Amino acid sequence: MSLPSVCGRPAVSDGIDESSLKQVYEVGDQVTLTCEPGYIPSTAAPQHLACTPAGEWTESGLACSPRTCPIPKPLQSLVPGRTVVPFKTVLNYTCDDGYVMNGANESSCLSDGTWSHPPPLCKVVNCALPKPPRGGTFVMDKTTTAATTMYGQGWTYKCNPPNAPSFERGECMADGTATEPPICREVSCSIPEGIPNGFIAFAVMKTHGYKETVKYACNDHYVLDGPAAIECTNTGNWSAKPICRAPCSINIARGRILYNSRKIWIKDLKPNRVLHGEHVVFYCKNKVDKCGYQVASTCRDGTLALPECFQVPGKVEYTLRPGSLPSEITMCAGPPTAPSGTARPA
Template identity: 30%
Template sequence: MLEFSLTSVARRFLVFFALLSGIQGDCGAPPKLINAIPKVDIHGKSFPPGTTVIYKCLDNFYNIHAKSDVVTCLAESKWTNIEEFCERSCLDPPRVQFANMREEDKQSYYTAGTTVTYICRNTHSIIPGIDSVITCLDNYTWTAVPVFCKGKSCGDPGSPPNGKAIILTDLLYLARVNFTCDDGYTLIGSPSTRCLRKGDGVKWQNKPPVCERIIASTMTATFSSGQTKTDVISIGPTVKLSGDATTHIPATTALITPTAFASGQTEKDDKSLGDCNRPERIPHAELRSGELKDTYPVGTTLTYRCIPGYELIRGIIPRITCTGTSTWSPEAPEFCQGKRCAPPDLENGRVTTSTDYRLGAEITFTCDFGFRLIGRNSARCTLAGGVVAWDYQGPLCQRIPCFPPPEIDNGSSDYDGSRDYDYGQVATYTCQPSFTLIGSKNLVCTTKDGKNGEWDKPAPECKVVSCRRPEIANGNVLSPFQASYPYDHSLTLNCNEGYTLTGSNIIKCGADSQWKPSVPTCLFGTTITTTTTTTTTTTSSEGETPSGPATVPTVSPTESREETTKHEIGTTLSPVSDVPKDDSGSVNYIAISVGAVVGVLVLIAIVVIALKYRARHNEKGKINTSGPTKPYDVVPQNPDIALEEKSTQNV
């Protein structure tokens, strides 16, 4: 029984520890992040509650905003929350020869849009007009580093008197200059110098050497009185002759005459006797082996080779020989010429100066029209590491850009923000529905100064344009009927027979919805002059009744009888010159003429009726003589006034 109780208790403890271990279990693998990983290897490890894991950013990613980089395993077997804390960055800015990055721009990371400025070192200065700034782009790469530094100049290296300086490349930092002496002079000092750093600038390493004149040795000869002037002897630098005895020293053969050297006479030799002196330095060449000596015996041959950066001139044998006249042959040799740099290749540009691409040559770059030059406009063929190459690989000829085309109301261009417009490219405009484009729909990117782009004309406008169909009195519009017309639409007009058109017979709908030029008028061919004589009353179109002078026509002798009759009955005609233009109330001479004829006929009818009426009453008076008479007065020529009875009597 006791054994059973112990076993039961043990089992309960086991269950308790099992439950406890379930509550306090591991958290499992820590969370995975996209741009970061744990600092330590977590493979095969357990993570009980309280364990912390620290993360580190991947290469080119940084904890820019100082977010939490740690997770902790909690008691409930869960990791604390963590969010992405690493952001992409550009790599460290590239190193630039002869320049350093500005200290204030140095960072541990570089986000997109970050700029870095370089400063030239003491041995160099910045090229005017070149920006020494690079930018971290959106794809986390740096913009190209321009060539913005050029070496400082050491200035004129000077040249020794009776000698000259040979400039191998240029006078800038690290340049080298060789020195040579003229014929008859020997070089004392360093045969070359270099432009090196000195303090905050540059300075030539050595001063120019000294060129000293070469002094010939002295020779003494004694002749016996019996020697003839045609005796030939062999002499060296110093020869002594006594009587008929002759001392021979291996040398060149020379002709000595008694007249040249009397008994006991001394004279200086002049290089035509004896060995050759040290040869002059040959440009761009050096001895193939050994060093130059002060003197060489006759017949000596020296062989040369070209120094680095130079090559042998075709067909030339690089050697000199000491001749019997104590001179070197050839006298002033040139064995070597500079090697050629590869022909420059400039896309959208060309080389405008120098066709010689050999060492030391300088070339100038020019971009094609429509392109602008970014970088230096020149380069020099130099020697670097034993190889000739251009000290500048060439600028960039960039197509001249224009700013985005201007925005317009009620319309737009084909610019979508994803591209730029360069020289020669066209921006096209369109208008929204119901709007008309006024101006040119195409703008071309051009340039005036060869550097900056600009649009060749102003941007167009989008407007609502509608011209109403024109009305022309005594004329017609020669086109199918339309109530309105769009911008720039043309119409042709003409006048009725007997009328003359004043103005243009072709009009166009303008941007202000008006016809251009204005609608013409049709004028009748006859001109009538008028004068003002009386006052009459007329009614205006607004209903007012102004008083003013009336016009009475003055008829010329050439007018017809019908026209005279019109004036006699009071018809008023307006002068042709006063006819309102383009007005519905314009004078219609045909209507006036018809009205005048009708008026005359009516007047004649009234007169005839009045005469008949009078004749009838006269006949009645003659028949009835006994009765009272009723005389009447007839008022002729006034059809608007009725006959009046003079007196009334009843018989």
């Protein structure tokens, strides 16, 4: 059998220029390999391939690696551990809401290791100062003497008494426009209502106008949760009323507690009452280390949860051996390893 007299197109690795390669070569033909633009050769000397009588190509030691472009410094934090990217990499830029781009939104890593465009700048959007409502004005959150304001900055609308604005807040928006002014109109709020376990303090029982206030207070031993005063809003409704939170009783028959920085036997707590939000410390026993430890619980609107680890002492132990109770023995050096201090409802 005769040997092949031709060689096919040589197989080359990525980055080698294939534009001048033919599909078929005769024995003895030579091909000089070079790297495509944007790739760096592994050897300085030209690399030649020859078509052998066996129909195969001689070997080449040429490898082409892509050039790199330095990552722009503002972006290096987004790709930790990298400072360059390969040729043909494309960066797409966007700006956050409220910012406009100054420059190209795309840049490519070129064959010479440079970028086609520098990183753009994102400049904050500016709005013209807001228009005042008819029969009113506005107050900027930040005082300015400029004729414009920046994206995100806001202001409050005010109407001449007794009128109220249909909405109170405005801002410079992402599209560069300022909120249109509200309408000033008269509003009133109904006669205020009382609250459970509390009362209205120092108020005339009548309808109230915009921004007028009514104050509340709680009955004895109840704690006010929320603002003491409510306000007639621009919608003609009152702002949210406060709540009067109930006190708690400590529902243990025997034992000692820590309350207001004082250790107290429960029988000496008179009256048996703690206020909403106040803390009570109970004593539990670490049976392994034979020491006592503290677990706190908080009064929450009439409910004081007892720690799961707390055990009411028996009458004999409480009467004859009070020194053996968890509150009286040596305190543990640290908290117990088991999660035994969870509070349970009283």
